[in-house]
Amino acid sequence: MTVPAPRLGRLSLGLHWSVGTGVLGLIAFGFWLRTVPGGQDKTALVQIHKSVGVLVLMAALARVAWRMREGFPAPAGPHAAWERRGAIALHVFLIAATLLMPLSGILRSRAYARPVSVFGLPLIPKLFEAKHETLYAIASNLHDGLALALSAALALHVAAALKHHWIDRDATLTRILGLARRTGQ
Numbered sequence: 574m575t576v577p578a579p580r581l582g583r584l585s586l587g588l589h590w591s592v593g594t595g596v597l598g599l600i601a602f603g604f605w606l607r608t609v610p611g612g613q614d615k616t617a618l619v620q621i622h623k624s625v626g627v628l629v630l631m632a633a634l635a636r637v638a639w640r641m642r643e644g645f646p647a648p649a650g651p652h653a654a655w656e657r658r659g660a661i662a663l664h665v666f667l668i669a670a671t672l673l674m675p676l677s678g679i680l681r682s683r684a685y686a687r688p689v690s691v692f693g694l695p696l697i698p699k700l701f702e703a704k705h706e707t708l709y710a711i712a713s714n715l716h717d718g719l720a721l722a723l724s725a726a727l728a729l730h731v732a733a734a735l736k737h738h739w740i741d742r743d744a745t746l747t748r749i750l751g752l753a754r755r756t757g758q
C-alpha cells in the first residue's frame with residue numbers, strides 16, 4: 574500500500590525558501606563582489622550585501638527556533654538508514670552555516686572598525702576605532718572558507734533532491750516546492 578508523504582507546513586516552506594533564496598543570492602553576490610574594484614560604488618554594494626545578510630540571519634534564527642520546536646520533517650519515502658542519517662547531518666550543517674555566515678560577516682565588518690546597519694538603519698555599533706588585523710583575518714577567512722564549504726554542501730543538497738525526484742521517484746522535491754503530493758513510495 575502506498576502512503577501519501579506528510580506535507581510540509583507553510584511556515585517550514587516559507588522559512589526554507591526565504592533563507593534559501595537569500596543564501597543563494599548572497600553567495601552569488603558575494604563572489605561577484607570580489608571582482609568589483611574598490612571605491613564608493615563597491616562600498617555601496619557591500620552595504621547591500623551586509624543589509625541582506627543581517628535580514629537572512631533573522632530569518633535563519635526563526636528557522637532554528639522552528640526546527641527546535643518541530644524537529645526535522647519525517648522522510649517523504651522509505652529512505653535507507655544511511656541516507657536518513659546523511660540527510661540530517663547535511664541539514665544540520667546547512668542550518669549551522671546559515672547562522673555562521675552572517676555572524677562571521679558581522680564580525681568581519683566590526684573588526685574592520687565599521688558599524689553594521691540594515692539599509693541605513695544602524696543596528697550594531699562599531700567595536701574598534703581602528704581595524705583589528707588579527708580579528709579581521711580570522712573573521713574573513715571564516716567567512717570566505719565557509720562560503721566555499723556551504724557552496725559544496727548546497728551542490729550535494731540539490732543533487733540529493735534531484736536523486737529523490739528522478740531515481741527514487743518520491744515526494745521529497747515536490748513537497749519542498751509546495752506542489753501536489755506524489756505517492757510513489
Ligand code: HEM
Binds near residue numbers: 593727
Ligand atoms: C535550489 C535550491 C534548493 C532545493 C531544490 C532544495 C531542496 C530541498 C529538499 C528537497 C529538502 C527536503 C525536505 C524534506 O525533508 O522532505 C530540503 C530541506 C532542507 N533544505 Fe533545501 N533546497 C534548496 C536550497 C536550500 C538552501 C540554499 C538551504 C540553506 C542554505 C537549504 C537548507 C535546507 C534545510 C536546512 C533543510 C531541512 C528542512 C528544513 O529545515 O527546512 N536548502 N531542501
Ligand code: HEM
Binds near residue numbers: 602603630675
Ligand atoms: C547568509 C549570509 C551571507 C552569505 C551567504 C555571505 C556570502 C559571502 C560571500 C560568498 C562572499 C565572498 C567571499 C570571498 O570573497 O571569497 C562574501 C563577502 C563579504 N561578506 Fe558576506 N555573506 C553573508 C552575510 C554577510 C553579513 C551579514 C556581512 C556583514 C554584516 C557580510 C560581509 C561581507 C563582507 C564585508 C565581504 C567582503 C566583500 C568584499 O570586500 O569583497 N556578509 N560574503
